[in-house]
Structure formats: C-alpha cells, structure tokens
Amino acid sequence: MFVQLLFALSALLTVGCAIAVAVTKNIMHSCIFLLGSLLGIAGLYATLGADFVAVTQIMVYVGGVVILMLFAVMLTGGKDFVSRAQNLLGLAPAMGNKWTYAIGLLVGLVVLLTNVKLIMNISKAYPAKIFGNDFPSTVNQIGHLLIKEHVLAFELSSVLLLGALVGAAIIARPRKQG
C-alpha cells in the first residue's frame, strides 16, 4: 500500500513537474521544476527497489546538475535576458512561441503514436505484476558488478569525467577577451 502511494506521489511529481518545465516561460522556474521532476524520478527508482540509483539521482542531479544549471543561468544573465538580435533577425523568442510549441507537440505526437505501438506489445508480453515488498540491498550487488563485470566501464568513466573536467575547465576558464 505504501509503495503504491509512493509510486503515485512520485509519478505525479515527475509528470507534473516535467510538464511545468515545458510550459513555464521562466528559465529559472524551469530549472526548479526539473529538480522536482528529478526528485520524482528518484522516488520512482525507490519504488523499483533501486535504492542506490535513487540516491545517486538525488546526489548527482539535485546536488550537482541542477545547481550547475542554476549557476549557468545566472552566468548568462539570469531570466531577464533577452536575445540581443531577437527583433533584428526575426528569431523566435528564447523560450519559444506558439509555432515552435506546435512543431514540438507535433513531433511529440509522432513519438507518442510510435511508442503506443511498442507499449501495446509490451503490455501484452508483461502483464501487470505486483512484486512483494522485498527490496534487497542493491548496493553490494552494484559494487560487485562495478568491479567485476563492468570494471572497464567503471575505470573508463573516471577517465571520461577527467576529460569532461579538463575540457569544460578549458572552455569555461576566464581568459583574455579577444
């Protein structure tokens, strides 16, 4: 019962905040709604028994990515920023207008229809199954997977992150104005 409740809450949070991300005109609010959506996804992970992934989601996204995005919004002028050449080049406004949304929704519809086909098949193949509330610890298993089967990915991800760090630091470093 509790798990169902958690699922409902998380799903509501996820979907509601995700839609809010799409409709709000304020990039700052968008970021915060994204945070809500990501928290909801963490909740969904928890209902799936993926406690470690759930907490990782919170740690990396809430603690890292969202803060970084908030910083980036601030560093690029905050929400009041208006495209410099907006009216000169006739570009769409930064947060979109009805036309861009129309295109987006159209493509979204295409994806929806496409996926409905897939999900129909899946729902036949995997009917609803209620698991017991057995949530075994995933941490140890993930640890074993990480240093045995996926050890290469594990080590390479550190190299990837190093590369990301170096690359982003080079890009973002204050430098002479050319």
Next chain:
Amino acid sequence: MTPAQFDGLMPVVIFMGLAVLLFVGGHFLSVLLAPKKPSHLKSTPYECGEEPVGSAWSAFNIRFYVVGLIFIIFDVESVLMFPVASIFREMNDMGHGGYALIILLSFISVLIEGIAYCWKKGDLDWVKSYQVSAKNNK
C-alpha cells in the same frame, strides 16, 4: 520477516511531508498573526537605504561555474566509489583485497589527476583568476 521491513522508506516520506506541513502551517499561522501593512518602501530590496539600482539578476563571475564544475565531477566520482567502498571490506575478507585496492586506487588516481590539473591551471585559486582577468582587461 518482520512486519516493518517493507516500508523503511516510510519515515523519509513522512519527514518530507512534515517539512511541507510545517512550512504551510507556519505560513498559515503567520498569515493569521502577522500584521499586513504593505508599503512600497518596505518592499524595495535592501540596498543600504539607497534606491535600488537595476536588477540583481545580472551576469555573474565565471569562477562560480568553474567551482561548480569541479564539484560535479568529484561528486559523480564519489558516487561511483560508494558501491565499491561498500564491498571493499567484503572483498578483502574474501581474499580479493589486492584486486579491489588496485581498482580503487587507479580510479582515485584519475581523480587526483583532475584536481592536480585544476590546481596547476589556477582554477582552484579564487583570487588568481580574478587578477588574471583584471590584468587581461587592461
């Protein structure tokens, strides 16, 4: 199986709910109790008594971003290290301690490279980058 095993997550949700409740309740109380005498002067942002000039939402210094950047990389690396650290003792007891140690150390050594790089390039210096940009602006 003890009955409470299924909802270890319940307290987490309850506490979060309590936080929201407390917030809403506190607001409610404050609305009930607090006086409401709004005036323009009261609701101007504080700027040492002067008239506020412009918006505070302007472009900030990029140093903040560099710090955030280093943070997120380290954050992610520590996330990946947590499961390995959790099973480290177990591996050691099973006699694979050396293997786990090598895996962990090689992971950490890459981490150290990252911090060494940033250190050397002055990304960790709050003031230096400031001076550099000041010098370059001349």
Next chain:
Amino acid sequence: MNQTLVSYLSQYEFYDVLLAVFGKNEGLLAFTIYLLAALAIVGLCATIGGLGTYAERKISADLQQRMGPNRVGPYGLLQFLADGVKMMTKEDIMPFTADKFLFYLAPMLALIGVFATLAVLPWSSGFMMADLNVGVFYLIAISSLVGVSVFLGGYASNSKWSMLGGMRGASQIISYEIPVTISILAITLLSGGMSFGTILSHQQGTPVNWFIFHNPFAFVAFFVYAIGALAETNRAPFDLPEAESELVSGYHTEYTGMRFGFFALAEYIEVFVVCGVGAALFLGGGNLPFNLDIDIIPLQFAQVVIFMTKALLLYYVVIWVRWTLPRLRVDQLMSICWKYLTPIAIVNLMGCAIWLVVFNGKSMADLIFGSH
C-alpha cells in the same frame, strides 16, 4: 531493509496488541508509529534548534564575559520561545522585484532537505527511524537540497546582497561537500556498508573501537569531516554567505518573519544533524561502552542519551569555534577546501583502503591489544 523503529518494536508483545487495535493493518500501524516518532523527533529537534540559539547567545556571552539573555524564564531559557512567537507575528515582507514562486519555495526546500536527513539519524540501535542501506549516502545527497535553497533564497530576493550571498553560499556548500563525502567514503570503506546500522555495529564496545581510532587516516578524516561540515552548514568561521559585516545578512537579507524563521530553524537543525552524524560515524554513536547482552527499552533510551551527549558536545564545539575564530576570506575559503581538505581527504581514503588490505581489516586497537 535493516532494523527500523517498527521492526524493533515488533519484537515486544505490546506490538501485537497494537496490531489488533489497528485491525491487523500493519501498514497503518507502522505509519502511526512512524508519524508519532517523527513528530517527537521534529519537536525534539526544533527544541534543540531553538535551544541552540539560546545556547549560542549564552556561550558567546560567556566567552565575551557578558550576561546573555536572562529575562525570559529562568536564566533566559525561554528566550527561544519568545523569539519564535516574535517571528510568527512579524510582518511578512516580500520585495516587489522578487521572484515570488521561488521566494516561497526556498525556505521549504531548506526544511525538506534538513528534515529528510532526520529520518536516518541513528538515535539508538533500536530507535532508528529508517536504517536505509544507503544511509550515509542518502544523507549527503538529500542535504544538498539545502545548497539549492540557499541559492534560490539569494536569487529570488533579487537583492544584490542576497544574490551575492546565495552564490557564495551555494558554491561554498557544494565545494565542502567534496571533502565531507570523501571522508565519509573512508568510513564506508572501513565499515563495509553505508547503513548506519552497519557502521555502528563495527564500533561497539570501548572507545578504542570507534572509527576515529581505527587508524591514523580515519583520525585525520574526522577532522576533515568536522571542518567540512562546519563549512557546509555555513557556520563561522565559514559563514561567508551570511557575513553580517560584508553582505548585510547574506542570502536571507530580504526574508522576514516566519520564512526567516524557517531558514534559521533549518540551519540550526542541520548543525545538530551534522554533529549527530559525526558522532555516529566517528565516535561510536549511541553504542554503550559495555555489552550487556540484553535488549530492553531503557537501554535504548540510554543509547539515545549517549548519542545526544556526543552530538551536543560537538554542538558545543561548533559554537565555541564560532565565537573564537575570525571569519575567513573568500579566497582562503576556497583554497582550504580544494587545496587542503580535498587532497587530505583523498589521501585518507587511499590510506584507509591500503590499511584495510595490509592489516587485513584490523584496527589499531586490535593490533595493539591483540584481536579479540
């Protein structure tokens, strides 16, 4: 899942009675127990937070040879209640330039982030609300909401002082999260698990079994943790985000009344939480120094008392430090984090790993006194 409050209570007969009262609905019973316990804990923590303000003033007065609050109640003990009432009855002002939605949201995020950490705080071996398998990790993760709230608080006010304080605060909190996380990682390594239950079960018995004395690296890691935690909670000497003499009041300059109260409450409870976590991770938590082989509820309360004592001692140290040391400059702040604490923490982590392998998991005490 490991031991929780409900699973602990379920071994007693009265649990079955309660179960019967609740019509065999275990979920509802568990919910009720948890809710009551949570209310108790929140009340306790709110009191501790409130008393924290009082203690802060009293101790600072003591250090500065003043009297401190002494009018409300005996020794001014009820000062915090008076403060609370004052906050509730103050007018709620919001700058007209503010981002209203975020202005409301920021204190709530701070509250959520802090309250959610209470769920895993190990009061005693039995009275643990939730002993998640990812306990410590969860604690670190969810408390990063506070960083977001500090940033948002600063941003939403649309005041320059707030903004500066918010940016500083957020970058300071996230920076110091790294040494803290890596120190905790070292403890995870030593205990072989992230849940507080596992961590505490490795520290039973006399103080030599505490993780702080497990090996020299862990000893250093404790101080890294302490300094980092101090900075993460924006306490002096790391209180740059709210530095009165520089930034008026930092990110909550524009906050008044109840919402300021929430920020303050969150901050004080967070200080208590990090003290508690430090006590649990490094100082043996609520473990009794002797093993009685019996498990009765009074002993659990004794554990709670021990845990609280350790945590409050650390709390005292935090206040003491605040009124003793001067504030750092912002560049010193960053260089301490990235050039001292983080490398030291990484070395500690590597040292702990190597110690574990070389000495096959034995602590210093085991090596000196022989394994038991």
Next chain:
Amino acid sequence: MMSLVSYLIISLILFIVGLVVMIARKNIIAILLGIELILNAAALNFVAYSRYVTNNLDGHVFSLFIIVIAAAESAIGLAIVIRFFQIKETIHVDEATQLRN
C-alpha cells in the same frame, strides 16, 4: 497500478516533454533541460526493465552510467553555453551559426 507499462508510460511522457522542450525552446540551457529529461526517461526505462524483465542489476548499472554521462555532458554543455554567451552575448540557439556557411 504498478507494472512495467506504468513506468514505461511515465518515461514516455518524460521523453515527449523533453522532446517538446528541446524543440520548442530556443534557449540553449532550456534545451539542455530537455536533454536531461530525455536521459532520465531512458534511465528510468533501464531500471524498470531490470526489475520487471531481466531480474538482474545490469539495468541499475546502466542507469548509473547514464547519470554519470549526463553529469559530464551537462558540465561540458553548460561550459560551452557560458563561453558562447561571453562571445556572442546571447544564448539563443539560432544564433549559433558559425559553422553553417
């Protein structure tokens, strides 16, 4: 209520919303937000499949790496955005046209 399909539907909604955000918005940071949503939809699918279909934890590890890569990607992406802003003083995606001609 909780079945594989319900998770898939949630992730589908997330994906579509991310898609709409990516297409409708002209602000590069907003586009990155859309990418995050899409990545999360994928990661959620992995975990759901790992619980309902494969019964092992490979899906967890996959979503772990997705999260890792998403973090790296957003770090780099935002750095580029900031740099772009410093050069062009805009973060409008249609003005990123140096490579077009």
Next chain:
Amino acid sequence: MEYTVGNIAPIFLSPVIAFVINAFFGRKLPRQGDWLATLSIFISFIFSARIFGDFVFGTFATDFFIHKTFTWFDLSHGANIWKVDMGIYIDNMAAIMLLMVSGVAFLIHLFSTWYMDHDEKHGRFFVFLPLFTSAMLGLVLSDNLFSLFIFWEIMGFCSYSLIGIYNKKEAAGDASLKAFMTTRVGDVFLLLGMVAIWMVIGSVAYVDIYAAIAEGKFAGQTVIGISLATFAGLCIFLGGMGKSAQFPLHVWLPDAMMGPTPGSALIHAATMVAAGVYLSLRMYPLMVLGDLTWFIAVIGAITAFGAATIALVQTDIKAVLAFSTISQLGYMMIGVGVGSYNAAFMHLITHAIFKACLFLSAGSVIHSVHEQEMPKLGGLRKYLPYTHFAMMCCTLAIAGIPFFSGFVSKDRILGDALYFGFMAGQNPLLAIVPILGFAGAGLTAFYMFRMMFLTFYGENRMGHHDSHGDDHAHGDHHHGHEIHHEHLDARSNVPLLILSVFTLGVWFAGSLTGQGIVKVFGEKTEWFKILVEAPKVERFVKHPREAFGATDSRVKAELPKAKYDHQSGYAGPNPDDHKIHTAHVVGAWMSIVIAFLGVFIAFLMYIKKSIKPLASMFPGYTETLKNKYYFDNLYVDVIIKKGLLGLNRFLSWFDMGIFDRFAVDGWAAVNRVLFKASKWFDNVVVDAIGVDGTGVAVNLFNLVLRIVQSGKIQFYFIMLIVVLASYIWTVNI
C-alpha cells in the same frame, strides 16, 4: 606452440602503452620518450616474429588460423540474437602482415629518432606514431569489420594529426583536413557496406561472412535494385579506395606529404594506405560473389597508370614518391581485381618494404640538405653513399628489374592481368587493364630513375636557388652546399640498409625472378605462394572458434608438400593452366623489356642528355600533369564552390522558407523567397547547367544529402526523431 591472448595481445598493447605514457608524460621523459615508442614497437616485433615463425617455418597447415572471440555486448532477447563479438583472427596473411608492419614500423621509429631529433614536434610525433602502429596492428589482428573500422578510424585520425603536425603552417592544416575529409567519403561507404552485411547475416566477422557466402545467404538479397553482395562489396571497396587513395579519391595522398617524412614512410607508404588493399583482400570472396573484380581491376589500372603519368613531371622528391605510391597501390588493386590474390598481397608486402625505404632515403636526403626540389639537388651520390645505395636498391625493386622483389610481385600481377585481359574470355574492353598496367610499369621505371638521376647523379646544383623548373640540368658548379654529414649516423643508415636487403626478390620467391625462370632455391622456398591464398569459404561454415582466454592446443598439421604448382600459379587440374603459364612467361619478358626501356630512356634524358626532356616534348600535356589532371581544381572549384556554396544559398532559403517561415513577416518572407529563388535559379540552374554539367550532377546529388544541413540543431533533432519513428513503424517489432 601454444597461443593464448597473453602472447598475442602484447603485439597490440605495447604500442598502446607507449602511446599512453608518451601522451601524458612524454615531455618529462628523456628524449621525450622516443626510445619508449621504439622499444614498444620492438616488443611487438618480437611477438609478431614468433607468430610468423610458427606460421611460416613451423608445422602449421596452409589454412590454419587462430580465431579467438569474446562477446563485446549482447542485447539478445529471446530468439532475437543481437550480439557483437570482438576477437583476434590470425591466418597466414595476418601473420605475414604483422611481421611486416611491426618490422617496418620499428625501423621507421628507429630512423625517426634521428630524423625528428631537435625538432619542435619531436614529442608529439612520438605520441602519434606508436598509436598509429598499434591501430594498424590492431587492424590486422581484428577478426571483424567492426573492430577493423575502429582501428581504421584511429589510423585516419593519426594520419590527420601527423600530416598537420606542423600546425603553424597553414598548408599543413589544409592538407590534413583534405586527407581527413577525403578518406571520410570512403569510410561512410565502408560503414554502409558493413550495415548491408549486418542486415543479411547479423554479424560482420570475417568468418561469418565467408560462411554466409558459402551457405549462399546472399543469394536473392537485393538492395535498391542491385544484388546485396554487389552493393556491400562495392561499398567496402569504396572504403578501401578512400584509404588506399584510388582514383578518384586519390587527391589527398600527395598533399599528405606535408607531414614529417618518416611519418609519410610509415603511414602514407607502407601501412595505412595498404589497409585498403588489405581490406579488399579480406573481403575478396565477397568481391567475387558480387562480380566486382573487373571494376576493381579497372579502377586499379586507371590509378596505376594515371598516377604514374603525374609522377613523371613532379619535381618534389616526396611528390614523386607519393604518386608512385598511388600507382603501386593501383597495381595491388589490379592484382585483387584480376584474381591474383597472392601476388597482390605479395606486392603489398614488397611495396611496403621498398617504399618505406625510399621514403626514409628521401627523408635522409631532405634532412641532410634541407631541400626537396629535385632540380635543386644532384650529385649527392658522393655525399650520401649509404642513402644512395639503399635508394638504388629500392628503385631497382620498384622499377621491376629482375632479382628484386618488385619484379617478383608486380610481374605476377601483370602476368595475371595479361591473362585476365586477353585470354580469359572476358569483355574485350578489359584489355585496358593489362595495357595500362604495362604502360604504367614502363613509366614507373622511367620516373623512378629520373628521380635517382636528378638526385644522386649529375652535377650538384645545391645553392643554385634560382634554377627554374624541371629538367634544366645545366646548373652551375656551385659547391657551397651544406650537406650535414655529421647528422647521418647509424640510426639513419641501419634501417635503410636493413630495408634495402629485403628488396631482393629471393626472400619472397624461391626463384630469383619469381617466374620459374631461374630457380635457385627450388620450389620449397615458395613459401609465399603456398601460404597465401584466397580464403576458401566452404571451410568456414563450421569454423573453430575459441574463447578469448583459451589456450590454443589443436594439433598442427604438416605443411602440404608441393601443393602449389608454381608453373601454373593455380593448384589442381585447371584447363587454363597452360594459358596462365604462357601469360606469365610472356608478361615477365614483356615487363623486363619495358622496365629496361624505361630506365634506358631516363638514362638518355638525364645522364646523357641526348634526348630532350619530357616537358619540352609535350608542353600542354605537361601542364595538365603538373596540375594533376586538374582533380584538385575540379573538387575545389566545381564541387565545393559551385555545388556546395550554391547549394548553401539554396538551403538558407530552404531554412527560412520551410522552418522559420512563421517567424518572419509575411511580406518580407514573400520578398525574400522570391529574391532567394531567383538567386538560386541564377546560381544553381543557370550557372551550373550553363557552365558545367558536372556541377549540376553534383548539385543534384548534394541536394539530397544536404537538404537536412540547415544548421539548426533542433531541425536535426526533428529529423532524427522522424527517422527513428519511421524505422519503428516500418520494422515489425
């Protein structure tokens, strides 16, 4: 002998390790880590030599091979097998190739330690060189097209980096980009070919492809109206064309000489450019199945002859060698095309050795006198005796003089080509293959000796800097040259001498000439012919496949005795044996005559000066040759300027019109559309059709390709989604 991953992997891994160390710590190491790179290649060489020894001198059967695989990832679900294997595949060809690559690479590394000494890019050079070598070795070791493609791209990247290593020079940057882009054209096709193969058999491993061919899985499969085998083979061959610089994708190789000479020696002469040929050889059964061999032969012949003609007038010593490389690669392709499998591969090996040596010699010359324009050189014989010796050996080899390796391999190819063109009952038009082949052989002898004579003989023209143009060998007697004798040391000479020893034909064929004319060692030493043969696809149907970590413990069979009838070139009873033999003998004599004729004309022109130089004989044609048949101009002026830029204007209209129409004012949009349309009409229709038909064809082709290149990421994204959605709708999941 037991084969485990442990004694195969070091071949690939040791250069990788050297690369990693040099990349990160190279500057800290003494001599910037060049010794480390060299050492790592030497380790590869040792391990390769062991495998080579076992395969060639050991007791392995002709068709023995090692195949170790592991599953890289497995996305199979239920009955749908969807997994990708990676692995090691070593057969005789790979064993020989491994030895050649590692040996040549080692000598070139050794040479480079001398050549790149005190060069500002010394460290960087020794980062990319081991990476390249490891990729090439990995390519040879890989058991499937997929990993081959990965290494292929790594090599492309190294090539790009080494061409543009002097990144301060704009020309170097342009050349590297050109090389990169041109080979990319081929790579796209290679990828397409892989996809086509994957569609049929669900794997891209060589053995699976062979087995599928044997089982007839390709039968009846078509794509866009042509047989799938043809399509896949063509795509893969186009990939090889890009890498092996075959006409018309040859334009990048001459420019690639911007890089340091040893790099050119390794990458653009010995190994990487041969990878295309190697790929074609590996996919030979597919080419046969797809009936593509004639096409390959024709392309090869055009390349071989065309490049040889261009080489006639080049004045830059490296440019001559570059065009001769293209030409020789053309010969290899002829070999593949005319069914001369083993001769094509032999030519790959012999060419790698003598061309590496030629490049190193050229490098030695350039490094010593700091001059690479041949009209400004001359008479260097006295100053660079070792270089002269080595270069002369190689020139003799490439010119097809008997007793040298080039003669053995090239003339086998030409013999088969002769049979293919005249006697095999093919389309008579295919007689162009042997005709162009023999003509090219004569030209090769001529231009190579022209290079030798201009560089090493005659008067020294050093210091005569205003000498204008080619072939005016009347230079004044200025001996104030600056030849750096002291720079030459063992590290430069020893690799040259070692390589020049292997230009002798006797190493590759039992007889000195390779045609059974002068038998010295008898038939037993015809190891090359015995060991290398086109894959017999039938035996791969149930091939042995080992786990990656397994130790090889199969019983090795004896080398078959005289299985190869070297008189005919083909085993078993073949009614055409006699004809083939005739063709070979005729071909051998013809090419001897032609080669000596070429040498003789060169002698007359450049030593005796009794014949007027070429330029004065055909001035107009020379101009065309100097401009390399205007191929660069064609690509730049017509395709890029007219096609792409004109198209860009059209596309900018397309952007505005289709995608952003709602964003612009209606009246302005109408105006703009009219304006752009008329501009487009002007630029594309009038200009292109009126001016140049090719332009229009290219435009039409590009129109399809570039219609999506709007430069708006969101538009790309929409396209991606639409394509994915249509894929899901069309594929029945």
